[in-house]
Amino acid sequence: MDKRILIVDDEENIRKLYSAELSADGFQIMTADSGEAAIQSIEKDEPDLVVLDIRMTGRDGIDILKSLKERNSKLPVVLNSAYGTYKDDFNSWLADAYVVKSSDLVELKTKIRELLQV
Amino acid sequence: MPEFTTRQTSVGLKARLDIHRLDLPALIVASGGYTLSVNRKLTKYFGADQHGAGDVFSFQNLQEHLGTSIREEVERVIADGVSVEIPDIVFTHSAGGGRRANILLSPATIADDHTRCCLVLLIDSTNAWIIEKKQSATKNELAIVSQVSAQLGATMETDEIVKTILIAVTAREGLGFNRAFLMLIDDSRNELRGHHAIGPVDADEAGQIWGSIPDEGKDLKSIISSYIRDIRFDETSSDRAIRDLVLSLNEADNPVTRVASGRTPALIDDAESLHLVQTLSNGLFGASEIAIAPLNAKGSVLGLIVADNMITGRRIQECNIDQLQMFANQAGLAIEGSRLYENLQAKIKELKNVNLELERTHRQIVQIERLSLMGEMTYRITHELRNPLTIIGGFASLLLRSSEIPDSDRERAEIIWTECRRVEQQLDALLDFSKSYSDDEDDIDFSLLLSDVVTMVQSKFTQTKNSLHYRGTETEVPLRVRKDLLMHGMFCLLELLSEIAGPGVDWEVTSVNPTSEIRAEIYVTSSSMSYDESTDLLRRFVEHRASTSDLRLSLANEAIAYDGGELGFEIRENRPIIYVAFSMRENANG
Incomplete structure (x- = not known):
């Protein structure tokens, strides 16, 4: 499988966890610890899907989501947050999926597979 | 000579x-x-x-x-x-x-x-004698008025005032009329309505009533006091009859209502007027002379006193009319005072209710603010915990699936992962609770709410291989609560019950609406547990509602108590029951 996934989260251990889990499933993983780094990575690495945290230091995920979709509306983005309430923010509806963070990554993986059709 | x-x-x-x-x-x-x-x-x-x-x-x-x-x-x-x-x-x-x-x-x-x-x-000494007689009569009159006034001044109850006046008009020590009727004006209908009467309708009843009056040697005040205590108006025919009598104030020719409009007393003794009055009163006012005095109050007439000597036929003197009017004036003022007092009491009561409502609202606001603050704090803490939990649990999960670790470490990783999942579930419950529920109370059908919650929680019982049935009433069970909060509380409660007993337990929920409270009852209908086991299980479950380590039960208890509900346990008809009860009185003002 050569699908490329960009993990955007300011928590290093989350990036490590998701990288380990998703690479074990055969995905190519790239990571970014901020919104700005994410924009650069998208332009440089052209990922097939972005897993985007919402509450980060600096620009928050919702803001980055708008930038990403303005640049490439077809790029699938999975919003991933500890906060379920962002589901109520209509800006979050730009995302293709919304998964609340959990130690059980089954839901996240399922959504990724659905969006990448793998 | x-x-x-x-x-x-x-x-x-x-x-x-x-x-x-x-x-x-x-x-x-x-x-x-x-x-x-x-x-x-x-x-x-x-x-x-x-x-x-x-x-x-x-x-x-x-x-x-x-x-x-x-x-x-x-x-x-x-x-x-x-x-x-x-x-x-x-x-x-x-x-x-x-x-x-x-x-x-x-x-x-x-x-x-x-x-x-x-x-x-x-x-x-005739002239002196006449003066003495007049003085004596005036003194007697003043004594009567004084005693009646004292009695009237001692009460603000309209019923007691009416009784006092009627007794004073008919008592031997008072004006000594055979009968007295009190009629009050209903301004909204422009009618004169019979209110109360005292005295017999015929000689037989007179014998019964007067024979039972042991008032010899008593003064008027004592007689009034003892009669007010003992008298039952509704036991006499005249009282029953007067209460059925309604005279329109629009009839200008009616000699009775004319007294009300003229505000002056009258003695009706001519045949034509007597016939008319007798006809209009359905025979009730059938004496050969009838004295009528208006109940004059400040600026208005409240009603009439009608008096006669139907039984003895004693002539009514002019002085009797004057005395009757004096009584009627006293009565008018007393009744007006009583009505003002009653209105004042009603206003005071209204004000007290408003104050109570204000206090209640204040308490609610404080409670809401505390809850809101608690919710906000809970929300923040929960999210701060979620990231580390995700990381710990996620890596534990990775370790579990790794082939490189020994079995002893795998077991420990499994424990870490399981506990993380458990804490995450608690956090989910906390997050749900900390959502900003509407502060507005709704009028809901408690039966319908229970039915909805049972439907929502059904899958949990299926997962734990138990069953849950709702047996509701067909009639509406009205309740005023914060609907979402109570729904969540009931959901948490039932979800926990799906987990506390082993598989194969059939539960039932009913809504009950007895006179004093609205309640839901939850009990086991079938299981492998003995009676003692199920009793012990349910009792312990409820007893630990405030101290449980499972946040869901604490939250359920808080949510139910928030609108005055009570989560409790009882044994009724040999069946252990968990109940959620709302007192009707607590819930009456919403």
Whole structure:
């Protein structure tokens, strides 16, 4: 499988966890610890899907989501947050999926597979 | 004409007397009642001189006019030579009307032969007597009014005021009417409506009522006090009848309602008016004379007192009408005062309710603020915990699936992962609870809410291989609560119950609406547990509601208690039950 996934989260251990889990499933993983780094990575690495945290230091995920979709509306983005309430923010509806963070990554993986059709 | 000598033995005075020159009616009588001389004043006084009767007017005639014998006293005066006064002889004058006189008997002697005789002087005191009578009547009247006023002043209850007035009008010690009726004006309908009555409808009932009245020797105040305590208006026919009587104030020809519009009392005694009144009152006001007095208050008429002497037929005097009006004025003012007092009491009660409502609202606001703050804090803490939990649990999960770790470490990784999942579930419950619920109360059907929650939680029971059925009432069970909060509380409660017992337990939920409270009852209908086991399980479950380590039960308890509900346990009809109850009174004001 050569699908490329960009993990955007300011928590290093989350990036490590998701990288380990998703690479074990055969995905190519790239990571970014901020919104700005994410924009650069998208332009440089052209990922097939972005897993985007919402509450980060600096620009928050919702803001980055708008930038990403303005640049490439077809790029699938999975919003991933500890906060379920962002589901109520209509800006979050730009995302293709919304998964609340959990130690059980089954839901996240399922959504990724659905969006990448793998 | 012989001359007489009188003497005042006490001072030894002697005087020659010509009784014709006396300015007072007088005669001279000898022993044996023999009339010696009569002056014209006396014959004129009794009107006996018009037909020449003066010549034959005698001591005997005097006694006949006075209606009493004074011969004995005359003989004593002649014998003892001592003056005697016979005071206050009341008699009927031949010209009509009562008179009162003092008779003064004084010893005298005929100058010629020294025969002892008696001078009889008549001193008329009729005018003083009339004044005394008037004074006495006024004093009596004032005493009655004073006692009634005292009684009226002692209460602000309209019913008691009405009783006082009616008793005072009918009591022997009061105005002494046979019957009294009180009618009040209904301004909204422009009607005069019968309110209460006292007195018999016929002679038989009069005998029963008056025979049972042991009021001899009591003053009016005592009588009123004892009657107010004992009297039951509705036991008399006249009271029942008056309450059915309604007279329109639009009928200008009606002599009864005319009193209300004229604001002056009336005595109805002419045949035409009496017939009309009798017809309009369905025969209730059927006496030959009817006294009516308006209940005058400040600037308005509140009703009427109608009184009659239906049973005894005693004539109603003008003074009776005046007295009745005096009572009616007292009654009007007292009833007006009572109504003002009742209105004031109602306003005070209203104000108290508003204050209570304000206090309740204040408490709610404080509670909401605390809850809101608690929710906000819970929300923040929960999210701060979620990231590390995700990381710990996620890596534990990775380790579990790794083939490189020994079995002992795998078991520990599994424990870490399981515990992380458990904490995450608790965080989910906390997050749900900390959501901003609407602060508005809704009128809901508790039965419908339970039905919805049972549907929502059904999958949890299926997962744990248990079952849950809802047996609701067909009628609506109205309740005023914060719907979302209670739904969440009930959901948490039932979700936990799906987990506390092993598989194969059938649960049932019912909504019950007895008179005093609204409640949901949850119990086991079938399981492998013994009675003691299920009782112990449910009791412990509820007893730990405030101290449980499972946040969901604490949250369920808080959510239920927030709107005045109670989560409890009881054994009824040999069945252990968990109940959620809302008191009707607590819930009455929403």
